[in-house]
Amino acid sequence: MEPITAVAALDDPSRRGMYAHIRRARRPVTRDEAAEAVGISRKLAAFHLDKLVAAGLLQTRYEFAGGVRKVGRAPKVYEPSGVEVRVSIPPRHHDVLAGILLDAVLEERGGETARDAALRAAHRHGEVLGAAERERVRPGRLGTERALTLASALVERHGFEPDRETPACLRLRNCPFHPLAAKAPELVCAINQAFLGGVLDGLQAATVEAVLDPRAGECCVELRPA
Structure with missing residues (x-):
């Protein structure tokens, strides 16, 4: 729906x-x-x-x-029906961030900082999504452009607004965790990067990486050739 x-x-x-x-x-x-x-x-x-x-x-x-x-x-x-309806333009997926932070609290390891636990949880959440998409699509070995195409379709369903600046570069035009990112930008951007890195790992897109490239009014992460 x-x-x-x-x-x-x-x-x-x-x-x-x-x-x-x-x-x-x-x-x-x-x-x-x-x-x-x-x-x-x-x-x-x-x-x-x-x-x-x-x-x-x-x-x-x-x-x-x-x-x-x-x-x-x-x-x-x-x-x-039990369905909850929330509308925002562009879409916001605070439930994704909430799930990551909840897992970080529940699974924090001894000697691990809260930040480290959050990044680990974020990567795992992304990896699970990426692996499920790979299982669904079964794309075989991924080159850069095909990997970016799959990643773009997947992250769009999770609140991002992907923009293919070039065949080998995917910018994300919004942050799905905004406005929470404004309160702790360094932490939320790092979580975002870990999440998207996990997506790429789950897709087995070894030719692409998620890098921090902050721009005003946009997501802080860019997907580009590794």
């Missing part, structure tokens, strides 16, 4: 009202109940509810109220 699709589905006041009602209900809600909650017809409510299901915000099944079986067909009921 694209977050922007979910947000667009909530633009209609009736749709938004039914979604809020269903979230507050803490139980499956029928079409009749949803329609009554916002003061519209059952038929119109069905239309809007199906839009919310298509957007991934609601899930549906057939169930009798209270689980008590009655004569006839069970009514269609709706409940929240």
